[in-house]
Amino acid sequence: xxxxxxxxxxxxxxxxxxxxxxxxxxxVRQEAPWPIARVGAAERAALExxxxxxxxxxxxxxxxxxxxxxxxxxxxxxxxRGAERAVHIVRAxxxxxxxxxxxxxxxxxxxxxxxxxxxxxxxxxxxxxxxxVLAAELDAAxxxxxxxxxxxxxxxxxxxxxxxxxxxxxxxxxxAVLAVEPVxxxxxxxxxxxxxxxxxxxxxxxxxxxxxxxxYDLLALEPAKPRPKRVSGPDARLSAMDRLAHLxxxxxxxxxxxxxxxxxxxxxxxxxxxxxxDKGFVRGRT
Amino acid sequence: MIGRQILGNIAGxxxxxxxxxxxxxxxxxxxxxxxxxxxxRRGRAEGPLLPWxxxxxxxVRRALAQxxxxxxDRLAGxxxxxxxxxxxxxxxxTTLTAxxxxxxxxxxxxxxxxxxxxxxxxxxxxxxxxxxLALYRRYGLRLPQLGYRRPGDGLILALxxxxxxxxxxxxxxxxxQTGWPGYERVSFVGWTTALVLxxxxxxxxxxxxxxxxxxLHVVFIVGLFAALPFTRLVHMVTTPANILLRARRLGALRxxxxxxxxxxxxxxxxxxxxxLEACTSCGRCSSVCPATxxxxxxxxxxxxxxxxxxxxxxxxxxxxxxxxxxxxxxPNELWSCTTCGACEEICPVAIxxxxxxxxxRRVLAEDGALQQPTxxxxxxxxxxxxxxxxxxxxxxxxxxxxxxxxxxEGEPCETIYWVxxxxxxxxxxxxxxxxxxxxxxxxxxxxGILGPxxxxxxxxxxxxxxxxxxxxxxxxxxxxIRSHQPKRLLTHCPHCLNTFVREYGLEGIExxxxxxxxxxxxxxxxxPLTRGGVQRVTFHDPCYLGRYNGIYEAPRLALGAIPEVxxxxxxxxxxxxxxxxxxxGQVLLNVPIGERIxxxxxxxxxxxxxxxxxxxxxxxxxxxxxxPAERGVEGKIAVKDVAELLAEACV
Numbered sequence: 001x002x003x004x005x006x007x008x009x010x011x012x013x014x015x016x017x018x019x020x021x022x023x024x025x026x027x028v029r030q031e032a033p034w035p036i037a038r039v040g041a042a043e044r045a046a047l048e049x050x051x052x053x054x055x056x057x058x059x060x061x062x063x064x065x066x067x068x069x070x071x072x073x074x075x076x077x078x079x080x081r082g083a084e085r086a087v088h089i090v091r092a093x094x095x096x097x098x099x100x101x102x103x104x105x106x107x108x109x110x111x112x113x114x115x116x117x118x119x120x121x122x123x124x125x126x127x128x129x130x131x132x133v134l135a136a137e138l139d140a141a142x143x144x145x146x147x148x149x150x151x152x153x154x155x156x157x158x159x160x161x162x163x164x165x166x167x168x169x170x171x172x173x174x175x176a177v178l179a180v181e182p183v184x185x186x187x188x189x190x191x192x193x194x195x196x197x198x199x200x201x202x203x204x205x206x207x208x209x210x211x212x213x214x215x216y217d218l219l220a221l222e223p224a225k226p227r228p229k230r231v232s233g234p235d236a237r238l239s240a241m242d243r244l245a246h247l248x249x250x251x252x253x254x255x256x257x258x259x260x261x262x263x264x265x266x267x268x269x270x271x272x273x274x275x276x277x278d279k280g281f282v283r284g285r286t
Numbered sequence: 287m288i289g290r291q292i293l294g295n296i297a298g299x300x301x302x303x304x305x306x307x308x309x310x311x312x313x314x315x316x317x318x319x320x321x322x323x324x325x326x327r328r329g330r331a332e333g334p335l336l337p338w339x340x341x342x343x344x345x346v347r348r349a350l351a352q353x354x355x356x357x358x359d360r361l362a363g364x365x366x367x368x369x370x371x372x373x374x375x376x377x378x379x380t381t382l383t384a385x386x387x388x389x390x391x392x393x394x395x396x397x398x399x400x401x402x403x404x405x406x407x408x409x410x411x412x413x414x415x416x417x418x419l420a421l422y423r424r425y426g427l428r429l430p431q432l433g434y435r436r437p438g439d440g441l442i443l444a445l446x447x448x449x450x451x452x453x454x455x456x457x458x459x460x461x462x463q464t465g466w467p468g469y470e471r472v473s474f475v476g477w478t479t480a481l482v483l484x485x486x487x488x489x490x491x492x493x494x495x496x497x498x499x500x501x502l503h504v505v506f507i508v509g510l511f512a513a514l515p516f517t518r519l520v521h522m523v524t525t526p527a528n529i530l531l532r533a534r535r536l537g538a539l540r541x542x543x544x545x546x547x548x549x550x551x552x553x554x555x556x557x558x559x560x561x562l563e564a565c566t567s568c569g570r571c572s573s574v575c576p577a578t579x580x581x582x583x584x585x586x587x588x589x590x591x592x593x594x595x596x597x598x599x600x601x602x603x604x605x606x607x608x609x610x611x612x613x614x615x616x617p618n619e620l621w622s623c624t625t626c627g628a629c630e631e632i633c634p635v636a637i638x639x640x641x642x643x644x645x646x647r648r649v650l651a652e653d654g655a656l657q658q659p660t661x662x663x664x665x666x667x668x669x670x671x672x673x674x675x676x677x678x679x680x681x682x683x684x685x686x687x688x689x690x691x692x693x694x695e696g697e698p699c700e701t702i703y704w705v706x707x708x709x710x711x712x713x714x715x716x717x718x719x720x721x722x723x724x725x726x727x728x729x730x731x732x733x734g735i736l737g738p739x740x741x742x743x744x745x746x747x748x749x750x751x752x753x754x755x756x757x758x759x760x761x762x763x764x765x766x767i768r769s770h771q772p773k774r775l776l777t778h779c780p781h782c783l784n785t786f787v788r789e790y791g792l793e794g795i796e797x798x799x800x801x802x803x804x805x806x807x808x809x810x811x812x813x814p815l816t817r818g819g820v821q822r823v824t825f826h827d828p829c830y831l832g833r834y835n836g837i838y839e840a841p842r843l844a845l846g847a848i849p850e851v852x853x854x855x856x857x858x859x860x861x862x863x864x865x866x867x868x869x870x871g872q873v874l875l876n877v878p879i880g881e882r883i884x885x886x887x888x889x890x891x892x893x894x895x896x897x898x899x900x901x902x903x904x905x906x907x908x909x910x911x912x913x914p915a916e917r918g919v920e921g922k923i924a925v926k927d928v929a930e931l932l933a934e935a936c937v
Contacts, residue, residue: 038669
């Protein structure tokens, strides 16, 4: 048996969405007279869940964040909440989710972690890409939309939240990367005194200047250009129910889709990839 | 020769036995009491005691004159006074007898003896009647507040009564045995007892009967001495000591000790531990507690008594707070307290319940054992300066419409109107703010507000146990206030008021509550109140205005100045006001157990048949205002602040 679980939690400092933004001196600034560190709701749940597993099974929690000074504030929050260590990956530039995940993966590769817990989506960008790239780089199982976890030894059983309130139960062996939902764990309250005490704690720093790992290139970023839709009024001869349906759907009877693919996971994945390539969403790397 | 025969009829060996047993049991009692002192010494140091000019008059009033004890239960008051004064006079009488006999000073002779004998009998009679009342209250009426029983409760009442009764038997037998001297008629109870006894005692055997009754009397006294330190009779020592060593009053909370707070008896001060043993479990605190009355799991008396049991080794819980696993106090007991102070106000023995409850809340808060929505409120207080997640920049939104001056940092201003979070953001409370601002403008008072630089004063944070948050908020706010060098800080929130006055230390700045301020403006004729209309009004005393800061008259005077207003008082008013249920962070906690406290208070006002419940606290209004709609009497009874009523009357 291992002496305990080595858990890494990835956090990102975000702006408090409840505080309005203001433009001053050519910069967007938050009008917070007393700024405090914030991480997204999903990441708070991730940290809380990690701390609870640590309390039950022993081990240690390592908090990781990428960025400039603001990342340190997020890490101190993690230390105040009970993380054993905090690693600040210092970057002068702003990385996107793919770049951040690669940078974190390079650090975690040396830490021999059993479990990485991330928020399913950060509090701001919410691309949801970070955990997937991290799992790929670490060659670990990826479990997304996690709303419940049972952990026994190195066996992991996870409840995933699907659409329309459906739930899916899956299991795997560690190591794994979890992308969790905010419902996973209600974060504990951390007193101001504990936060103040965490100011004395050490945050380890790792300087990173490399670009993102090869294999992921951002080719272009195009803003969405939605075309105006022609919507027909409901036919007066239709029944009331049909007219309602017409109004609600905008007259579209059935959504066009790439079709429904069934089969083993790798076959399905191939089909999805082919579809994406056909439609021009993805290039190369087949 | 008029005088008292002392031990004249008692055999020498019996006298020796008497001296040995009484002195021995008294010595034993003192030795056991010393162990109680060791209990208190487990506690930390206490802050400075109140000045002696306050403590000694309080001691005389409470302990000697027994002034507060009959409030509100007059029967209980007279019961205790009769026992206490009876005991004291009999004790003095015994001491005089001992001085006369053992030191050979002949004092019990002549006219002095006649006065002595009469008074001894009179107070002895009081003593016996008082004990009869005590037994009647405990075992006849079976009062609910006496529901907490301790071993020996019946025994000590019986022993005290038997000591009193047997004293009269001995006296009667002595009168008969000494040949019925006529002057002994002043010992009217003893004389009567002698007459009754003579119906059964043959005239030749008085000497033997006297000696037997005397021995019985001694047995009871020895039993009483022995029982004293082991039963609630120990309050004869601990309670006067507690009153005399008073260190704190309702208002400011105890400062935190260094380091992480812990839930151990040793974390309390010696005074807090002494209080545990000074409590007589009379139940007055719980009978006025809004949490108890609404069926929440808190009884202030049981908090004190359960802690005492742990201190004295009557219970052996592994921890003080039953947070995870068994403990002395359930967290829900702690979270049910509204810190209204009714318990401390009524406690006849000057126990401070609230800072003890908050001390234990501090442990829970540091342990992170706070639940939603409180957690979110506290985090919002830190980041946004208000408990409801509103953006700080929205704080002065109400003022824009009214053209109120929002101060820039450092801009000097004589009068600052401190709006508070409720006053700025809550729909009900904002009506108070607007009324106060309008009235001030009408009266020509120049004032400014801090707007976005104002933050929650931290009263709720502190009373929820989040001391670090309170300190942070207090530093910020004090610096923001001082930067304007104000002379006066006006607030309509008694919680802000109390925190400013007692916990911020804003020296040189007068903090004034709007009820008092507006009343002064009315009295000075600056606010012409001409419009009537509202008729029957009752005033609900906010706890932090009345009990905490002693402001009772100003709001009533202000209301009385409104034409056509008829002020009616609720049964529980002024010092005895019943909390709205919002204090101590309850607005943010909302313990979902039992009846809602504002409903109880509203029902009281409703029974009075009033049109308006007036109050002077935004949180009282927030708690009480939704009740009429819930009870289906919307439009019949309104809940309004004094300022709103004044603004309506001021054309």
